[in-house]
Amino acid sequence: MARLHVNGQVVDVEFDDDTPLLWVLREQLGLTGTKYGCGVAACGACTVHIDGMAVRSCVYPASAIGAEEQITTIEGLSEDGSHPVQEAWKELDVPQCGYCQPGMIMAVAGMLNNNPEATDEDTDTEITNICRCGTFQRVRRGVQLAKTKM
Amino acid sequence: MTNSISLSRRGFLISSGAAGLTISFLAGCAGADDNTPAAADLPPNPEVNAWVHIGRDDVVTIRIARSEMGQGTLTGLAQLVAEELEADWDKVVTEYPTPGENLARNRVWRDFSTGGSQGIRSSHQYVREGAAAARMMMVQAAANEWGVQVGECTVSKGVITHGPSGNELPFGAVAEAASQLDAPSDITLKDPSTWTIVGQPVARLDTADKVTGAQQYGADIVLDGMLLASIKAAPVRNATVASFDASAVEGMPGVVKVMQVGDNAVAVIADTWWRANKAVEALPVEWAGGDRFNSADFEAELDEGLTAEEAGIGNQGGDVDTAFANAAQIVEATYNLPFQSHAPMEPMNATALYTDESCEVWCPTQNGEAALAAASQASGLPIAQCEVYKQLLGGGFGRRGMSDYVAQAVLIAKEMPGTPIKLQWSREEDQRQGFYHPTTKARVRGALDEDGNLTGVNIRISGQSILAGIMPQAIVGGIDIATFQGLASPDNPRTADQSLKYTFPNFRIEHAMRTPPVRPGFWRGVNANQNAIYLECLMDELAVAAGRDPLEFRLAHLQDSPKSAAVLQAVADRSGWGSDDGKHRGLCAFYSFGSYTAACAEVTVDDNGQLKIDRIVAATDPGHAVNPQQIEAQVEGSFVYGLSAMLYGNVNFVDGEVQETNFDTYNVMRLSEMPEVETIVMPSGGFWGGVGEPTIAVAAPAVLNAIYAATGNRVRELPLNYRNLREA
Ligand code: FES
Numbered sequence: 001m002a003r004l005h006v007n008g009q010v011v012d013v014e015f016d017d018d019t020p021l022l023w024v025l026r027e028q029l030g031l032t033g034t035k036y037g038c039g040v041a042a043c044g045a046c047t048v049h050i051d052g053m054a055v056r057s058c059v060y061p062a063s064a065i066g067a068e069e070q071i072t073t074i075e076g077l078s079e080d081g082s083h084p085v086q087e088a089w090k091e092l093d094v095p096q097c098g099y100c101q102p103g104m105i106m107a108v109a110g111m112l113n114n115n116p117e118a119t120d121e122d123t124d125t126e127i128t129n130i131c132r133c134g135t136f137q138r139v140r141r142g143v144q145l146a147k148t149k150m
Numbered sequence: 151m152t153n154s155i156s157l158s159r160r161g162f163l164i165s166s167g168a169a170g171l172t173i174s175f176l177a178g179c180a181g182a183d184d185n186t187p188a189a190a191d192l193p194p195n196p197e198v199n200a201w202v203h204i205g206r207d208d209v210v211t212i213r214i215a216r217s218e219m220g221q222g223t224l225t226g227l228a229q230l231v232a233e234e235l236e237a238d239w240d241k242v243v244t245e246y247p248t249p250g251e252n253l254a255r256n257r258v259w260r261d262f263s264t265g266g267s268q269g270i271r272s273s274h275q276y277v278r279e280g281a282a283a284a285r286m287m288m289v290q291a292a293a294n295e296w297g298v299q300v301g302e303c304t305v306s307k308g309v310i311t312h313g314p315s316g317n318e319l320p321f322g323a324v325a326e327a328a329s330q331l332d333a334p335s336d337i338t339l340k341d342p343s344t345w346t347i348v349g350q351p352v353a354r355l356d357t358a359d360k361v362t363g364a365q366q367y368g369a370d371i372v373l374d375g376m377l378l379a380s381i382k383a384a385p386v387r388n389a390t391v392a393s394f395d396a397s398a399v400e401g402m403p404g405v406v407k408v409m410q411v412g413d414n415a416v417a418v419i420a421d422t423w424w425r426a427n428k429a430v431e432a433l434p435v436e437w438a439g440g441d442r443f444n445s446a447d448f449e450a451e452l453d454e455g456l457t458a459e460e461a462g463i464g465n466q467g468g469d470v471d472t473a474f475a476n477a478a479q480i481v482e483a484t485y486n487l488p489f490q491s492h493a494p495m496e497p498m499n500a501t502a503l504y505t506d507e508s509c510e511v512w513c514p515t516q517n518g519e520a521a522l523a524a525a526s527q528a529s530g531l532p533i534a535q536c537e538v539y540k541q542l543l544g545g546g547f548g549r550r551g552m553s554d555y556v557a558q559a560v561l562i563a564k565e566m567p568g569t570p571i572k573l574q575w576s577r578e579e580d581q582r583q584g585f586y587h588p589t590t591k592a593r594v595r596g597a598l599d600e601d602g603n604l605t606g607v608n609i610r611i612s613g614q615s616i617l618a619g620i621m622p623q624a625i626v627g628g629i630d631i632a633t634f635q636g637l638a639s640p641d642n643p644r645t646a647d648q649s650l651k652y653t654f655p656n657f658r659i660e661h662a663m664r665t666p667p668v669r670p671g672f673w674r675g676v677n678a679n680q681n682a683i684y685l686e687c688l689m690d691e692l693a694v695a696a697g698r699d700p701l702e703f704r705l706a707h708l709q710d711s712p713k714s715a716a717v718l719q720a721v722a723d724r725s726g727w728g729s730d731d732g733k734h735r736g737l738c739a740f741y742s743f744g745s746y747t748a749a750c751a752e753v754t755v756d757d758n759g760q761l762k763i764d765r766i767v768a769a770t771d772p773g774h775a776v777n778p779q780q781i782e783a784q785v786e787g788s789f790v791y792g793l794s795a796m797l798y799g800n801v802n803f804v805d806g807e808v809q810e811t812n813f814d815t816y817n818v819m820r821l822s823e824m825p826e827v828e829t830i831v832m833p834s835g836g837f838w839g840g841v842g843e844p845t846i847a848v849a850a851p852a853v854l855n856a857i858y859a860a861t862g863n864r865v866r867e868l869p870l871n872y873r874n875l876r877e878a
């Protein structure tokens with residue numbers, strides 16, 4: 001039994017030691033906003049925050065999470081979809097199928113936590129998430145729009 | 151295992167599943183919006199007709215038969231309905247009727263299949279007529295209530311007004327009475343010049359939940375008591391399971407059942423997917439037989455097809471042999487394009503609940519009715535006892551037109567009657583069990599006379615036929631017409647939306663079918679993607695050989711297709727084609743899926759031969775542009791899909807096994823490689839073309855032609871993989 005801090009809640013949950021955080025979130029905690037895309041840290045669909053830093057949860061063993069570390073998933077990024085990145089995403093209609101977007105949004109929000117002045121070049125180098133629908137152009141615009149709402 | 155957070159979503163899913171097999175599901179569900187005080191005591195309104203339900207609270211629920219997978223068809227179709235209905239767009243919501251309801255109601259919603267960029271272009275007529283009929287019935291109901299003539303009534307934004315008296319009734323107040331009226335037989339659709347919702351860049355209806363994680367995909371389904379399954383099918387095509395050692399994994403944590411699925415797969419059912427997948431990966435399996443296919447060896451067969459005596463002719467005119475015999479100059483080149491996998495972000499999945507009396511499936515599918523048929527076949531139950539609940543797709547790209555994963559889920563669930571089972575494929579399984587975009591090669595040839603005029607064009611495609619692989623009944627006279635997308639004859643009604651727009655004095659387009667033991671499939675853009683490379687790189691090569699400007703050279707052969715010329719000219723004008731700014735540009739114009747598209751790419755190739763795609767200007771004329779901002783999104787995304795294939799896409803078979811089993815080896819384009827895309831949406835009206843696919847075709851050729859402009863080297867073999875473009 002491990003104690004995790006997820007989206008401001010304390011949860012006690014049991015899992016095998018090698019279980020990636022992704023599957024604990026999705027299957028044990030019912031937080032299905034975080035997606036499985038590859039399982040090998042190559043696509044970013046599973047991106048969540050640990051203490052505000054974007055991590056790829058599909059290769060992050062849940063057992064490696066410290067007792068005080070705060071996990072934030074897309075469900076906890078804001079109460080009501082009002083985080084500046086979410087607002088920008090709605091305004092620009094960024095998502096197509098949307099499956100990659102929770103990870104994309106968490107990656108962008110994580111980048112802006114560290115670097116509120118992120119430029120297009122920063123976005124290009126830091127956001128390596130895959131989007132097969134091809135929303136990259138609107139993601140780039142969305143980052144700049146989100147900055148104005150922070 | 152504790153479950154500290156309980157989700158209200160579970161409750162919802164269970165109830166929708168339980169109500170699923172009855173026809174009253176739709177009316178009951180849509181009426182759930184009725185929570186105004188006045189409506190509280192009344193039963194929910196019945197539907198006005200199959201396309202429209204209007205609640206007593208005036209909420210307009212529009213039924214969408216086609217599948218949404220990111221392409222925006224859900225919002226576009228809703229716009230068409232709302233337009234003819236004269237609805238208040240702010241009150242519109244959508245829902246999917248189920249495939250079972252469609253069958254039970256004599257296919258009132260017609261085709262559920264979603265592919266070929268057909269969502270809007272093949273259904274707009276009957277969808278709009280359905281909406282117009284609903285509007286007429288509501289106006290009639292209002293007129294009846296007032297005892298006035300219909301001709302004295304007008305309707306706007308969901309409110310019917312009687313001109314002389316000024317009386318008003320909202321849709322919600324007349325929907326029930328309207329539903330009792332006979333459907334009108336004489337329906338006139340609105341003139342496009344009067345559209346107020348169609349043609350507007352309205353926001354998608356499905357964005358809000360996609361940014362909060364609330365959006366549910368097939369992969370996210372949770373049903374009460376559900377167990378999880380992971381599967382491993384034979385990694386080599388046509389191999390079967392010889393044996394497997396269940397005892398090796400049965401003791402692993404959470405494992406409930408280890409089983410064979412059909413004759414070619416094994417699966418593990420467990421309490422979580424992570425555990426099921428770990429066990430299936432650890433499960434020792436012996437496979438028997440199978441086609442030990444090597445892509446590398448297939449090259450020789452493709453090469454043989456390039457010059458083989460026999461080939462199917464897809465389109466021809468004039469006397470091409472004489473043109474080549476008399477040519478002053480012949481340009482000839484061979485292009486080589488590899489297998490691709492669809493790789494949608496959401497790997498295949500389906501959730502099935504089997505009992506002795508029923509079989510229900512929750513799945514993302516591009517073809518709900520095919521999924522229903524697969525459920526019936528796999529369960530052995532009559533189709534009337536089966537049902538499919540379509541889920542939003544995390545990408546489709548053609549892959550989810552197939553129902554293999556649905557049949558697997560049902561076969562697995564059948565082993566545990568009464569227990570819902572979610573089958574989730576791993577990414578590796580998804581890559582290994584594809585229906586691959588086939589490899590083709592082409593020998594392209596052009597004949598020029600002494601003055602540099604084009605006198606003959608011959609394109610010989612060699613390679614696999616998709617139709618022969620998955621719809622053999624569509625092969626007529628040994629010819630797969632889909633192979634000729636964008637190069638086909640305008641005279642055949644089945645290929646007119648994929649026809650060659652250049653006027654060539656003498657030409658012949660041929661296909662030598664060469665069939666590897668690989669499952670082929672429709673892949674977003676299908677053969678148009680390859681054919682545009684063949685045709686438009688040849689046109690570029692010919693223009694250079696003739697000493698002519700590639701824009702002028704193309705326009706000189708588009709005299710009979712002013713719409714093609716217009717999109718090409720538009721991208722040339724916007725991009726600065728011909729200007730002396732030192733930029734390297736390449737052009738492409740192509741017609742496919744009923745739409746005219748063109749692109750101009752601007753690239754930089756550095757001293758080390760490294761490519762950077764700086765900018766793309768794209769134009770599209772789809773006839774009617776239902777939602778211009780969504781067309782822009784599709785155009786932008788089309789470059790990601792098309793250029794991913796150009797840069798990286800390659801599925802390589804060694805001993806029958808796919809080598810690229812995840813995104814670390816099957817790479818795709820990222821943000822840093824994304825050029826700025828400027829989209830010109832230029833609807834000329836009068837026809838309905840597709841949007842989701844046609845632009846993909848122009849992506850690679852425009853860039854390849856720009857690479858030539860930058861380096862003097864032609865890339866004729868893909869993927870590029872960032873090889874040194876300065877090396878000839
Ligand atoms: S699922 Fe974690 S990076 Fe792809």
Ligand code: FES
Binds near residue numbers: 133
């Ligand atoms: S929006 Fe579909 S994969 Fe990104």
